[in-house]
Amino acid sequence: MSGQKIPFPGRRARMSARLFRGYHPHTARYGAVLILAMALFALALSWRPAIAPIPVPSPSSFPAEQVARGAVLAKLGDCAVCHTAEGGRPLAGARALATPFGTLYSDNLTPDPDTGIGHWSAAAFRRAMKDGISRSGAHLYPALPYEHFTHVTDADLDAIYAFLMTRRPVHQEAPANKLIPPLGFRPLLAGWKMFFLHKGAVPVDPGRSTEWNRGAYLVEGLGHCGGCHTPRNLAGGEEGARAYHGGVAEGWHAPALDASNPAARAWTPDALYTYLRTGISPDHGAAAGPMGPVVESLASVPESDVRAIATYIASRMAGRDIGSPAPAPLDNEVAAAKRFPEGATLFAGACAGCHGPGAPMMGQGRPSLGLVSNLRDDDPTSAIQAILQGIEPPIGGRGPKMPGFADSLTDGQVAAVIAYARARYTDRPDWSKLEQTVRKARKERAQP
Amino acid sequence: MTIRINVNGAEHVVDAEPDTPLLYVLRGDLRLNGAKYGCGLGQCGACTVQLDGKAIFSCVTPLAAVGTRKVRTIEGLGSVDRMNALQSAFAAEQAAQCGYCSAGMIMRAQALLDAIPQPDEAQIRRHMQTNLCRCGTHMRILRAVLRAAGLPVDGHSA
Numbered sequence: 001m002s003g004q005k006i007p008f009p010g011r012r013a014r015m016s017a018r019l020f021r022g023y024h025p026h027t028a029r030y031g032a033v034l035i036l037a038m039a040l041f042a043l044a045l046s047w048r049p050a051i052a053p054i055p056v057p058s059p060s061s062f063p064a065e066q067v068a069r070g071a072v073l074a075k076l077g078d079c080a081v082c083h084t085a086e087g088g089r090p091l092a093g094a095r096a097l098a099t100p101f102g103t104l105y106s107d108n109l110t111p112d113p114d115t116g117i118g119h120w121s122a123a124a125f126r127r128a129m130k131d132g133i134s135r136s137g138a139h140l141y142p143a144l145p146y147e148h149f150t151h152v153t154d155a156d157l158d159a160i161y162a163f164l165m166t167r168r169p170v171h172q173e174a175p176a177n178k179l180i181p182p183l184g185f186r187p188l189l190a191g192w193k194m195f196f197l198h199k200g201a202v203p204v205d206p207g208r209s210t211e212w213n214r215g216a217y218l219v220e221g222l223g224h225c226g227g228c229h230t231p232r233n234l235a236g237g238e239e240g241a242r243a244y245h246g247g248v249a250e251g252w253h254a255p256a257l258d259a260s261n262p263a264a265r266a267w268t269p270d271a272l273y274t275y276l277r278t279g280i281s282p283d284h285g286a287a288a289g290p291m292g293p294v295v296e297s298l299a300s301v302p303e304s305d306v307r308a309i310a311t312y313i314a315s316r317m318a319g320r321d322i323g324s325p326a327p328a329p330l331d332n333e334v335a336a337a338k339r340f341p342e343g344a345t346l347f348a349g350a351c352a353g354c355h356g357p358g359a360p361m362m363g364q365g366r367p368s369l370g371l372v373s374n375l376r377d378d379d380p381t382s383a384i385q386a387i388l389q390g391i392e393p394p395i396g397g398r399g400p401k402m403p404g405f406a407d408s409l410t411d412g413q414v415a416a417v418i419a420y421a422r423a424r425y426t427d428r429p430d431w432s433k434l435e436q437t438v439r440k441a442r443k444e445r446a447q448p
Numbered sequence: 449m450t451i452r453i454n455v456n457g458a459e460h461v462v463d464a465e466p467d468t469p470l471l472y473v474l475r476g477d478l479r480l481n482g483a484k485y486g487c488g489l490g491q492c493g494a495c496t497v498q499l500d501g502k503a504i505f506s507c508v509t510p511l512a513a514v515g516t517r518k519v520r521t522i523e524g525l526g527s528v529d530r531m532n533a534l535q536s537a538f539a540a541e542q543a544a545q546c547g548y549c550s551a552g553m554i555m556r557a558q559a560l561l562d563a564i565p566q567p568d569e570a571q572i573r574r575h576m577q578t579n580l581c582r583c584g585t586h587m588r589i590l591r592a593v594l595r596a597a598g599l600p601v602d603g604h605s606a
Binding site: 087342345346348349351361401402405407408409410413 | 512570
């Protein structure tokens with residue numbers, strides 16, 4: 001066959017010609033027709049109808065009780081975290097979300113008729129949350145964790161809808177997404193959903209308590225904890241077989257919430273409750289990075305829901321020996337200084353003022369570094385980010401605050417100080433390739 | 449031990465332990481008393497100076513971390529007789545009450561203006577967040593930074 005039959009000019013034509021070389025002259029044509037037919041068939045399968053727009057409902061048409069319930073559920077789902085731009089109006093969207101596939105901008109969830117969800121019916125909202133389909137029929141990107149939200153009951157979704165539709169409308173268009181081609185082509189998402197969207201309710205385990213089952217419902221559904229704490233495959237789907245084995249969140253490492261959790265002292269439901277409610281557990285450390293906004297949300301929801309979440313997560317970490325006496329935190333000061341003298345010097349000048357024995361902060365019930373989980377994790381990323389970015393108190397300026405050292409310590413110095421801290425405060429093996437990991441963490445920090 | 453350090457363009461040799469906070473060396477050894485000791489824990493920003501143009505807390509920056517990088521303090525910006533644009537703007541806006549935070553505020557704001565000559569108000573607020581003023585002159589500080597950047601300063605007073 002010759003190249004001129006293929007309607008692509010230049011290099012592409014030559015490549016196409018190579019592709020079909022050796023086949024019967026008609027094969028190329030039939031092949032092209034077949035591929036086109038399959039593509040059209042797939043496109044037809046991925047097609048979803050629009051749901052008719054409704055007149056913007058009056059806020060007074062929603063019962064106050066339902067709106068109040070929706071407000072709590074929206075907190076449990078952390079809607080405002082992704083759907084609020086930095087310094088922007090709550091829930092008005094346009095926040096840049098960096099993903100391995102490009103940058104997405106969150107949608108406006110206020111009932112603005114032009115740029116928000118003003119014309120969305122409750123059915124359209126339910127479909128978006130459960131199937132990841134916009135009112136227009138377009139597939140939504142799984143940055144909206146519909147593979148979790150699909151488990152939420154219709155009554156709860158309707159309450160969230162009532163809450164959103166009674167917010168003050170904000171006119172704000174989200175910038176266009178910047179994705180790696182061809183991912184801007186939304187019908188492809190239908191294929192993604194075939195693998196990763198598993199609909200249906202969270203199964204009730206009659207052998208467990210009501211509290212545990214409530215926790216399972218919240219964690220697997222609205223809370224979408226697995227979104228960060230479960231590793232993802234190359235297609236960006238959660239690896240179900242390794243649920244809660246630790247994942248990635250905005251350049252931080254989300255620690256494992258299964259039996260491989262690295263904490264020095266096992267997490268109990270009480271410790272988890274304290275951590276989730278206040279942002280700090282005296283036996284484990286402080287909420288940092290993307291966990292801060294989660295704690296901020298959980299600080300204001302009913303106590304029983306946070307206890308339920310704690311009970312369920314603690315059970316997922318089971319397999320560790322919770323009954324053993326709490327070990328005293330390690331402090332191998334002399335040995336660590338011998339192995340990492342530069343790190344020891346930097347630690348003395350930069351860290352010991354707060355973390356050293358007898359420092360004022362240690363008198364406030366803050367955990368010794370010997371108990372801080374990040375230092376014990378196999379992955380140093382979160383310990384590095386805490387040093388680079390610091391820790392902001394999650395709830396209204398209260399709680400632990402650590403300054404960031406990104407501008408005062410070089411990559412090599414961060415690596416030195418962290419190698420020292422690991423050797424001094426844990427019995428874990430040295431981290432390898434630390435300086436490269438610091439460089440990478442710094443780069444991810446600079447992303448939107 | 450003796451350690452070399454570059455401050456405001458001049459090389460100094462100081463006799464200090466490598467884990468000594470930079471702030472102590474600046475104030476104690478070099479008699480540069482602009483940067484202040486506030487909390488000593490990197491929480492208030494009174495000790496802010498610049499390291500290679502970036503604002504840092506000198507109270508939690510060990511001398512060993514400085515190396516060959518260049519330190520710049522408020523004394524390196526201008527003098528009472530020859531203030532730089534930002535210092536003049538602080539004076540014009542009366543952006544101080546007790547003045548304890550001023551050197552740190554100015555060094556942090558200058559780092560922003562050097563990187564972004566005309567920042568918007570949101571950028572200034574975000575950038576200045578780490579520095580505290582117990583007298584409550586934040587709005588004046590904000591106006592001083594806007595003024596130094598040549599941006600319109602609105603009339604609201606504080």
